[in-house]
Amino acid sequence: MAKIKPRVKVPKKAAAGEIVEIKALISHPMHTGRAKDKKGNKIPRKIINKFVASFDGQDVFTANFEPAVSANPYIAFPFKANKSGAFTFTWVEDGGAEFTASKKMTVA
Amino acid sequence: MRLAVTITMALSLVAGAAFAKTPYHDGTAEVIKPTDKNHPLGEIVSGYDFRKAMIRDVQDDDFANPAMLVADHGEELWDTVDGSAGKSLSQVFEGCAEVPLDVVGSVYPRYHNAAGKVISLEQVINMCRETAMGAKPYKWESRDMLGITAYIRMQSRGSRVNVAVDGQASAAFERGKELYYTRVGQLDMSCAHCHEDNYGNYIRADMLSQGNINGFPLYRLKWNGVGSTHRRFRGCMKNIRATPLPYGHEDYVALELYVAWRGNGLKVETPAYRN
Amino acid sequence: MKQTTQFSTISRRHALAMLGAAGAVVLAGVPAYADGAAVAAKIKGLTGGKSVGEGAIELDLPEIAENGNAVKVAFSIDSPMTADNYVKAVHVMADGNPTPEVASFNFTPAMGACSASTRMRLAKTQNIIVLAEMNDGSFKQAQATVKVTIGGCGG
Numbered sequence: 001m002a003k004i005k006p007r008v009k010v011p012k013k014a015a016a017g018e019i020v021e022i023k024a025l026i027s028h029p030m031h032t033g034r035a036k037d038k039k040g041n042k043i044p045r046k047i048i049n050k051f052v053a054s055f056d057g058q059d060v061f062t063a064n065f066e067p068a069v070s071a072n073p074y075i076a077f078p079f080k081a082n083k084s085g086a087f088t089f090t091w092v093e094d095g096g097a098e099f100t101a102s103k104k105m106t107v108a
Numbered sequence: 109m110r111l112a113v114t115i116t117m118a119l120s121l122v123a124g125a126a127f128a129k130t131p132y133h134d135g136t137a138e139v140i141k142p143t144d145k146n147h148p149l150g151e152i153v154s155g156y157d158f159r160k161a162m163i164r165d166v167q168d169d170d171f172a173n174p175a176m177l178v179a180d181h182g183e184e185l186w187d188t189v190d191g192s193a194g195k196s197l198s199q200v201f202e203g204c205a206e207v208p209l210d211v212v213g214s215v216y217p218r219y220h221n222a223a224g225k226v227i228s229l230e231q232v233i234n235m236c237r238e239t240a241m242g243a244k245p246y247k248w249e250s251r252d253m254l255g256i257t258a259y260i261r262m263q264s265r266g267s268r269v270n271v272a273v274d275g276q277a278s279a280a281f282e283r284g285k286e287l288y289y290t291r292v293g294q295l296d297m298s299c300a301h302c303h304e305d306n307y308g309n310y311i312r313a314d315m316l317s318q319g320n321i322n323g324f325p326l327y328r329l330k331w332n333g334v335g336s337t338h339r340r341f342r343g344c345m346k347n348i349r350a351t352p353l354p355y356g357h358e359d360y361v362a363l364e365l366y367v368a369w370r371g372n373g374l375k376v377e378t379p380a381y382r383n
Numbered sequence: 384m385k386q387t388t389q390f391s392t393i394s395r396r397h398a399l400a401m402l403g404a405a406g407a408v409v410l411a412g413v414p415a416y417a418d419g420a421a422v423a424a425k426i427k428g429l430t431g432g433k434s435v436g437e438g439a440i441e442l443d444l445p446e447i448a449e450n451g452n453a454v455k456v457a458f459s460i461d462s463p464m465t466a467d468n469y470v471k472a473v474h475v476m477a478d479g480n481p482t483p484e485v486a487s488f489n490f491t492p493a494m495g496a497c498s499a500s501t502r503m504r505l506a507k508t509q510n511i512i513v514l515a516e517m518n519d520g521s522f523k524q525a526q527a528t529v530k531v532t533i534g535g536c537g538g
Contacts, residue, residue: 005181007180019495019496058493060493060494061494063486063489063501066485068480068484068503068505069486070453070502070504076500076501077498077500160447160449162448165455313533314533329450330533
């Protein structure tokens with residue numbers, strides 16, 4: 001099992017009112033439940049089914065992933081910089097395991 | 109016999125006009141003229157330029173490129189103390205490699221004085237772990253080895269591949285060349301049939317490149333992950349129904365040196381992204 | 384014994400290879416509507432049968448995907464994204480995969496703009512349908528075809 005590790009990109013600084021792009025990537029095989037291993041046994045479904053971005057504790061963007069989302073799921077989305085604060089990103093795996101990452105952004 | 113005939117038909121190559129639109133076909137690719145007069149080709153082109161925008165765009169964006177997840181892991185290992193000597197690879201590696209860190213990625217495989225033969229980057233790393241760090245060697249295709257090789261080669265990203273094949277490297281070079289042109293497997297094909305005679309053409313739905321290795325280790329969509337040059341060699345051999353050699357086999361190191369030389373002059377692209 | 388097995392595998396593979404070599408262009412040109420009904424049912428479920436408008440959704444999809452394992456899908460929707468006028472949710476569907484759902488996204492006015500980009504698996508050449516739900520309960524839809532030369536299911 002590959003180590004599950006998130007990677008996020010948030011600009012450290014932004015101008016007030018600027019729309020910035022946030023990018024997030026996590027290493028995950030996204031097993032669809034349809035593939036078989038070398039012995040012919042079905043690999044059970046295990047995917048990252050949800051990604052939530054929150055800013056200062058408030059959810060701002062949610063992505064719900066199905067098995068059709070590629071391995072190592074990638075997501076990019078916009079955010080309007082109004083004030084300095086911290087993002088928290090949460091990835092939820094089938095079965096309930098969660099992986100998180102945080103980044104601060106300063107708005108001048 | 110009939111089998112052999114049908115297989116030949118099956119592998120008949122389709123000219124690459126219908127789906128072209130790669131930089132190689134539209135004239136926007138970086139084309140290198142070989143400087144070595146013994147080079148078999150008149151042009152050297154990276155595998156990147158045989159791919160369409162969907163693939164190239166991902167490699168061009170370090171964040172979108174999932175190979176970076178593995179290279180990041182390598183960066184962590186680089187500074188991690190491991191083994192009985194209490195050292196990290198970053199403290200001992202340049203001594204082991206016999207060349208500066210930012211050059212390693214463009215000159216390996218290389219004749220290594222202490223080893224007394226041509227060795228690959230993976231072998232230098234393991235030699236370093238065992239002798240200078242007192243640590244266990246990494247398995248060839250492990251996430252650790254792929255991460256550390258990707259991270260080290262990335263330090264040469266953008267510089268030109270420049271492997272030496274003369275002097276003490278010449279025996280391995282000649283062996284690699286011999287292997288490149290030797291027909292193997294049930295399909296009775298050599299590397300040259302696809303990557304020298306038919307690059308730019310389609311084989312089934314796949315466009316053949318020159319088989320240059322300037323982006324390895326790289327993320328391959330077929331693998332859904334990162335793999336080494338030797339993994340790619342093994343895949344090619346399976347495709348032509350030959351028995352693959354084990355990772356790190358002397359013949360694969362020789363072939364790696366020879367194939368790297370065919371791409372001398374290309375930019376190091378590690379960690380690249382391919383289909 | 385092992386040899387026999389290998390040979391039978393080859394016969395099947397080389398038959399496929401011939402098909403692939405001869406028919407690549409033709410096959411890629413045939414739109415796959417295999418699961419068009421599943422997508423229609425899904426849209427009906429999401430909209431409750433309301434009419435769906437066209438336009439205002441810009442799609443960024445490759446015309447040809449060299450490999451179906453990771454195909455970029457991105458969209459942007461022209462919207463002021465204010466508290467009383469914003470895009471609430473976007474659903475991405477594909478009509479030639481084993482199941483129609485790919486991903487869905489929930490937006491908030493805090494984002495200031497409505498767009499997203501991800502990567503999806505496509506089993507074969509098919510249509511991608513993007514359905515957007517506005518905060519007033521209305522719907523918009525856009526669609527594009529992606530030709531897949533190598534399917535995203537190990538092919």
